[in-house]
Amino acid sequence: MSFSSFIKKLWIVSVYLVTFTSYRATVQAQDNYWQQQVNFIIEVTLDDTEHSLTGFEKIEYINNSPDTLHFIWFHLWPNAYKNDKTAFSEQLLTNDRTDFYFSAKEQKGFINRLDFKVNGKTARVEDHPEHIDIVKLILTEPLAPKQSLIITTPFHVQLPHNFSRGGHEKQSYQVTQWYPKPAVYDRKGWHPMPYLDQGEFYSEFGNYDVRINVPENYVIAATGELQNKDELIWLKNKTKHPLSTTNNTTSSPANKKPLKNLAGNLLNEFPRSSATTKSLRYLQDKVHDFAWFADKRFVVGYDTINLSSGRTIDAFSYFLPNGTTWEQSLKYIKDAVHTRSFWLGEYPYNTVSVVEAKMGFDGGMEYPTITSISPTASAASLKEAIAHEVSHNWLYGIIATNERNYPWMDEGMNTYYDARDDEAKYAIEGNDAKDLTLKLSPQVSVELISEVMASIKKDQPINTPSENFTELNYTLTAYYKASEWMKKLESFLGRNLFDSCMREYYRLWQFKHPYPEDFKKVMETASGRNLDDLFIQLDEKGSLEPPIKKTIQLTTFFNLKDTRSKKYISIAPMAGFNLYDGFMLGSLIHNYQLPLNRFSFLVMPMYATHSRKLQGMARASYTWYPEKGIYKVDVGVGAAKFSMNEYRRQDNEKIFPGFKKVAPFLRVTFKKTDPLKKISRYLQFKSFFLLEDQLDFRQVVNGADTTNQVNIVSENSNINQLKFVVHNQRVLYPYRGELQLEQNKNFLRATITGNYYFNYASRKGGINARVFLGKFLYTGAKTSSKQFETDRYHLNLTGANGYEDYTYSDFFVGRNKFENWGSQQIMIRDGGFKVRTDLLNNKIGKTDNWLAASNFTADVPDKINPLSILPFKLPVKFFVDIGSSADAWVKNAETTKFLFDAGLQLSLLKETVNIYIPVIYSKVFKDYFRSTLGDQRFWKTVSFSIDIQNFNLRKINRYIPL
Numbered sequence: 001m002s003f004s005s006f007i008k009k010l011w012i013v014s015v016y017l018v019t020f021t022s023y024r025a026t027v028q029a030q031d032n033y034w035q036q037q038v039n040f041i042i043e044v045t046l047d048d049t050e051h052s053l054t055g056f057e058k059i060e061y062i063n064n065s066p067d068t069l070h071f072i073w074f075h076l077w078p079n080a081y082k083n084d085k086t087a088f089s090e091q092l093l094t095n096d097r098t099d100f101y102f103s104a105k106e107q108k109g110f111i112n113r114l115d116f117k118v119n120g121k122t123a124r125v126e127d128h129p130e131h132i133d134i135v136k137l138i139l140t141e142p143l144a145p146k147q148s149l150i151i152t153t154p155f156h157v158q159l160p161h162n163f164s165r166g167g168h169e170k171q172s173y174q175v176t177q178w179y180p181k182p183a184v185y186d187r188k189g190w191h192p193m194p195y196l197d198q199g200e201f202y203s204e205f206g207n208y209d210v211r212i213n214v215p216e217n218y219v220i221a222a223t224g225e226l227q228n229k230d231e232l233i234w235l236k237n238k239t240k241h242p243l244s245t246t247n248n249t250t251s252s253p254a255n256k257k258p259l260k261n262l263a264g265n266l267l268n269e270f271p272r273s274s275a276t277t278k279s280l281r282y283l284q285d286k287v288h289d290f291a292w293f294a295d296k297r298f299v300v301g302y303d304t305i306n307l308s309s310g311r312t313i314d315a316f317s318y319f320l321p322n323g324t325t326w327e328q329s330l331k332y333i334k335d336a337v338h339t340r341s342f343w344l345g346e347y348p349y350n351t352v353s354v355v356e357a358k359m360g361f362d363g364g365m366e367y368p369t370i371t372s373i374s375p376t377a378s379a380a381s382l383k384e385a386i387a388h389e390v391s392h393n394w395l396y397g398i399i400a401t402n403e404r405n406y407p408w409m410d411e412g413m414n415t416y417y418d419a420r421d422d423e424a425k426y427a428i429e430g431n432d433a434k435d436l437t438l439k440l441s442p443q444v445s446v447e448l449i450s451e452v453m454a455s456i457k458k459d460q461p462i463n464t465p466s467e468n469f470t471e472l473n474y475t476l477t478a479y480y481k482a483s484e485w486m487k488k489l490e491s492f493l494g495r496n497l498f499d500s501c502m503r504e505y506y507r508l509w510q511f512k513h514p515y516p517e518d519f520k521k522v523m524e525t526a527s528g529r530n531l532d533d534l535f536i537q538l539d540e541k542g543s544l545e546p547p548i549k550k551t552i553q554l555t556t557f558f559n560l561k562d563t564r565s566k567k568y569i570s571i572a573p574m575a576g577f578n579l580y581d582g583f584m585l586g587s588l589i590h591n592y593q594l595p596l597n598r599f600s601f602l603v604m605p606m607y608a609t610h611s612r613k614l615q616g617m618a619r620a621s622y623t624w625y626p627e628k629g630i631y632k633v634d635v636g637v638g639a640a641k642f643s644m645n646e647y648r649r650q651d652n653e654k655i656f657p658g659f660k661k662v663a664p665f666l667r668v669t670f671k672k673t674d675p676l677k678k679i680s681r682y683l684q685f686k687s688f689f690l691l692e693d694q695l696d697f698r699q700v701v702n703g704a705d706t707t708n709q710v711n712i713v714s715e716n717s718n719i720n721q722l723k724f725v726v727h728n729q730r731v732l733y734p735y736r737g738e739l740q741l742e743q744n745k746n747f748l749r750a751t752i753t754g755n756y757y758f759n760y761a762s763r764k765g766g767i768n769a770r771v772f773l774g775k776f777l778y779t780g781a782k783t784s785s786k787q788f789e790t791d792r793y794h795l796n797l798t799g800a801n802g803y804e805d806y807t808y809s810d811f812f813v814g815r816n817k818f819e820n821w822g823s824q825q826i827m828i829r830d831g832g833f834k835v836r837t838d839l840l841n842n843k844i845g846k847t848d849n850w851l852a853a854s855n856f857t858a859d860v861p862d863k864i865n866p867l868s869i870l871p872f873k874l875p876v877k878f879f880v881d882i883g884s885s886a887d888a889w890v891k892n893a894e895t896t897k898f899l900f901d902a903g904l905q906l907s908l909l910k911e912t913v914n915i916y917i918p919v920i921y922s923k924v925f926k927d928y929f930r931s932t933l934g935d936q937r938f939w940k941t942v943s944f945s946i947d948i949q950n951f952n953l954r955k956i957n958r959y960i961p962l
Contacts (some may be wrong), residue, residue: 020873023152035513037062038182038206045213045277051168052945053157054113057179060206062148065185067761071136072151073183073192074125079133080195081160081167083111085193087131087467088164094676095198095471096731096958100163102763109160109167110566114180116153123151131194134183155180164197164360165372165955168290173294174372176365177201181289184402186513191406197361198474199466200396200403200410205290205511209281214294216276221318221355222292223369224284231280235316236302284349286511287368288400293355297321298718303330305337307346313337319356325379332383336390339424343499344394345418345506352393354386366392387421388414398510406464406516408538409476412482416490419483447484448560448594450476454543455595457625457632458961460675463516470675482829484544489534493527501526560594568593576603579814579822580643580656582610598623607745611643611656631671637664640808645816647695649710657693657712661808679728688719688807708876719744719807729952732759747790751830765859772883774830774851776884797845797853797883797899798833799826799943811948826943827917828855831883833917833941835901835925844924845885845899853883857905877905895924912951915944 003527039062044055063069080088084101092100115121121140128134143149157178160167166176172290178651179898181193184202191202212220219235226232284290301317315337317329333354341347364385371389376382391414395401401409452458453476460473462482466878490498504526505519514522516538524531537544557572569591576584586606591597601620608615621636643656665686672679696713699706720743727736730890736758742749751774759766774795778786792804802815805827814822818838826836831853837844845851858878862868880902888897901921905913918925933940953960 005117007589025471026115031511031940034066034187036064036182036185036204038204039208040179040206040290041209041210042179042290043213044179046173046215046218046293048171048218049175050160051171051173053159053175054154055157055179056154057152059151059182060148061143061151062141062181063145066145068145069139069185071126071138073128073190074135074137074799075177075181075183075192075195076111076114076133076135076169077177077181077195078109078111078157078160078729081163082132083108086133088133088196091196091198091467092163093730093732094678097197098731098759098763101732102759102761103163107158107161107163108464109158111155111157111180113156114153116151118151119149120152128192131192133194134192151522155181162358162360162552165365167360171296174291174359175293176291176367176372178801179290184513184865188515190470191402191404195484196404196467198469199407201289202402202513203400203402205286205288205400205688207283207285208287208290209283210290210292211279211281211290212294213277215278216278217296218291218294219296219298219300219351220280220294221298221316221370222280222282223287223367224291225351227281227283228279235300236314274467279569283536284369286348287397289367291367291372293318293357293370295320295357298355299326301326301330302750303334305334305347305352307337307341309346311346313347313349314351316351316353317355318353322373322375325376325382327355328379329382329386332386333390335421335831336387339387339421340394340417341389343420343502343765345395345503345510348398348510349393351392364389366390366396368397369393372710382888384418388418389861391417394506399506400511400513402513402515403466405465406463407469408462408482408485409477409514409516409519411479412462416486417609419487445560446476446480448563450481451543451564451595453961454541456961457541461539461541468676470961473675480560485537488537488544489523489531492531492534493523493529497527542891558593563593563595567591567597574606576604576606576615578642578812579656579817580611580646581608581613581615584615585609586616596623608643611646611654611658613643613656613658615642615658616640629671631669634669635665637662643691644802644808645695647710650708654852655695655710655712657695659693659808660691662689663687664809667825677728678730678734679726681726684721684725686721686723688721690717690719690808691715692717696873717744721807721952733757742793743779744793746779746786747793748779749793749795750775750777751795760859760861762861767858768858770832770855770857772830772832772851772853776848776850778848782848790848794846794848795830795851795885796843797831797847797851797885798843799836799945800829801826801836801838804829809949813946824940824943826945828945828947831855831881831885833881833883833901834879834903834905835918835921835941836943837925840928844895844928845883845888847885847887849886851883851885853881855882856880875907875911877907879903879905896922899924901925910951912948913944913946915942917942 039060041058042055044053046053061072080086081100083089089100114125116125116137118137118140123140124138126136127140128136137151139149159173159175162174166178168174172609177195182204183190184204185191194203208224210222210224212222214220226235237948246533256828297320298318300323301319303315305313305315307313315330315333317326317333319326319329323867332943333352337347337352346736349369351369355370356375357372359365359372359374362374364371366389370910371392373382373385373389376385392410394409395413396403403410453473460469460477462477462485464477466474466478493501501523505522509518516535520531520535548565550565552567552569555570560567568743569589572588574586574588584606586604588602588604590602592600592602599622603616603618605614605616617638617640619636619638621634623632623634625632640661641658643658645657647655647657649655663686665684667684669680669682691714693712693714696711698709698711700709722741724739725736728734733756735754738753740751740753751772754771756769757766758769776793776795792806796804802812802817802825805815807811810827811827814825817823823838824836826834831845831851832855833845833853856879860876860878865876867874880900882900884897884898887893888895899922901918904917905914929937929941
């Protein structure tokens with residue numbers, strides 16, 4: 001024997017020894033393990049006119065625990081759809097979905113007609129103190145350890161419109177979470193949980209015997225093995241997809257009707273209901289749930305899968321006649337079964353099915369032996385969905401973790417094996433295929449978004465329960481980051497050892513309920529390695545990888561490549577425009593990238609083609625995250641320089657007065673008490689140091705000649721601003737409140753602005769209500785000169801113009817224009833009226849005392865919007881403004897106490913540009929228009945605002961973190 005052969009055999013012996021020792025240790029650790037068993041016999045009938053189920057169930061509950069039970073928690077999850085006060089409804093609102101909240105009564109669902117009996121005796125039921133889809137069944141007598149009892153009840157389910165996983169779409173039925181089911185009782189106690197859209201389930205294993213009664217012309221897909229031989233033969237022969245023809249004559253033994261009659265119209269119509277019914281029976285042992293799907297249009301694909309042990313199982317795909325996407329679905333199923341059987345352990349059931357069905361969301365949902373997938377746009381996305389969902393048969397179906405509390409043990413592990421699929425694919429196609437895929441992919445990678453969330457301290461630990469994740473973090477963390485953690489575990493152990501450990505985990509915990517500590521125990525015992533450091537990361541925020549020193553690199557526009565190792569300084573062309581500077585051309589130099597830098601800057605120098613000046617903006621800031629009561633602190637400075645007026649001298653030379661602004665700021669953003677809340681609070685202090693050009697008119701006497709000269713002089717001013725903002729961007733009834741104090745040497749300006757949005761019940765649009773209260777105070781005595789000097793800072797009822805934007809914080813096309821369209825721009829501030837009275841010496845409603853106003857903007861419902869017939873959407877709104885000021889309450893006031901205007905508003909570019917058309921208004925405004933505006937005054941009353949500074953990225957993508 002050679003030395004190398006000896007070493008090789010010694011290595012083999014040592015591996016067997018370690019494996020045997022690991023096995024003994026793991027088995028000993030499970031000696032005290034127990035779990036309940038719940039066996040079901042169910043008969044259910046579908047009414048496809050009322051979209052309801054009528055059923056009866058018999059449950060054998062076997063108490064394998066060491067405890068005597070006096071009650072059993074039951075899940076009645078159809079009641080999650082009963083009203084808008086359920087945990088399900090509240091979670092949808094948290095995740096910015098209002099479709100269920102505003103759904104019609106006939107779209108909701110529930111379960112009733114329950115009559116629980118325990119061993120034949122009527123049992124009492126107690127409501128859960130919080131959730132209507134959970135009840136406590138009080139046992140008629142205690143259930144001792146190792147004993148069993150029989151529970152029976154009829155039940156009736158009104159199926160909801162499919163908002164989430166289950167229900168119906170017309171006469172297409174997705175029957176999931178549909179029957180009364182006991183909650184899990186394990187070594188950590190009872191686990192009653194309400195139905196949720198985000199966050200899946202935890203149920204007891206048992207044996208199922210289910211009989212489904214449906215109209216004869218429905219095709220049924222269900223958990224388990226179909227016992228009706230004739231129906232099974234028909235399903236196995238119904239293999240051809242009628243893509244190019246409708247004359248397929250494969251027939252059912254039940255009625256010998258051609259396929260086209262069974263499948264119905266190949267578009268989207270449903271055939272008429274059948275006058276007769278059929279009864280289908282399904283059996284399946286060792287599963288923790290049962291789901292079924294019914295549709296008259298299903299086309300059925302069938303094949304067999306040969307496993308390495310020599311077993312042969314049946315594979316079915318049920319899909320709608322909607323094109324070629326599902327042509328290769330059986331191949332995708334077979335690939336998933338083979339790879340997961342190889343990586344984890346052999347598939348234990350005799351059938352595996354995939355169903356195309358609308359599930360209330362994009363993607364899929366797994367159930368034992370069957371999975372449903374929403375319609376997909378491409379074969380590639382279908383392949384990925386099938387691989388992921390079929391894989392759930394192992395991780396969550398066979399190894400049934402508590403997915404509600406530990407979604408990473410289900411979704412994260414599955415996503416890891418999805419990556420193994422991709423790895424195998426690119427190994428065959430070559431790295432060029434992967435590089436091309438990345439180049440053609442328009443979206444930012446999940447990896448990058450995950451790093452961004454970690455960099456801004458918005459991420460959450462992997463070990464977070466499903467319902468406690470934000471919607472974005474549920475995907476980024478429970479799926480992606482957990483899969484990356486699995487990769488780290490694999491890298492630490494080595495792939496071969498990792499795979500053997502995972503097979504051991506599957507072997508020991510199949511048909512059981514492991515917890516994270518059980519998974520850790522198996523991996524440590526089977527590998528002989530200490531994994532404490534890795535498992536600690538499950539409870540930590542932040543990146544899984546330590547930070548690395550970045551190198552600085554120049555790039556163009558914006559670069560998303562290698563952002564972990566590079567700090568980019570980006571250069572891009574830049575353009576701007578206003579009526580004084582004309583078109584401005586220049587460059588944008590910045591270091592903004594993903595993940596965000598703590599120190600960030602941008603500089604925008606531009607040459608103005610009209611004023612022939614160098615103009616532009618700049619900003620620099622630094623951010624840090626204290627984490628204790630305060631979420632983040634931003635300190636920085638902004639600067640700007642632009643022309644704000646134009647004047648032609650007698651010699652025809654144009655001069656362009658301008659402004660220069662430097663504004664240092666400090667913003668403290670407070671930490672949220674709950675990551676799921678959409679509320680943010682911040683306190684900001686900002687100083688505006690301004691240098692403004694003014695026109696200086698002088699007469700110069702030179703002997704007998706007198707000439708008029710116009711020059712520019714600059715004046716310095718300073719305004720200090722303190723602002724506290726509370727903003728709740730929830731999808732239902734969002735609101736914003738702002739308290740602002742502004743001060744300079746002559747005055748103090750205090751304002752409160754509140755916004756509240758009332759959603760329409762139609763789910764589209766609503767009414768935005770705004771309230772404003774303001775008070776202007778002089779520092780020291782009020783004098784006529786001080787009153788004149790502070791005029792632009794006074795409270796303004798009517799639309800504030802560019803001159804009154806005294807901090808230069810809004811974008812104005814013609815800041816000081818008093819004629820033509822440039823003069824019609826306003827800013828929504830103070831009283832927020834849309835009419836303008838700029839040509840008066842004293843604007844109507846302008847005051848240096850107090851001002852109060854209410855503004856209402858209402859979306860025009862499609863039913864009464866004549867523009868809704870257009871092929872594109874024009875968002876038309878109504879507006880109404882009502883207000884008053886101190887000057888209206890003095891004796892012999894020139895105006896009535898309350899003023900109003902109302903009209904139409906056209907909002908463009910996500911409400912960035914708004915056009916206001918006043919239709920009715922107070923008499924004082926009418927008199928002003930008649931006496932001042934002259935001909936074509938209607939168009940001169942139209943105003944507009946450009947609210948770039950208030951643009952919210954969440955209007956484009958609701959996943960932008962708050």
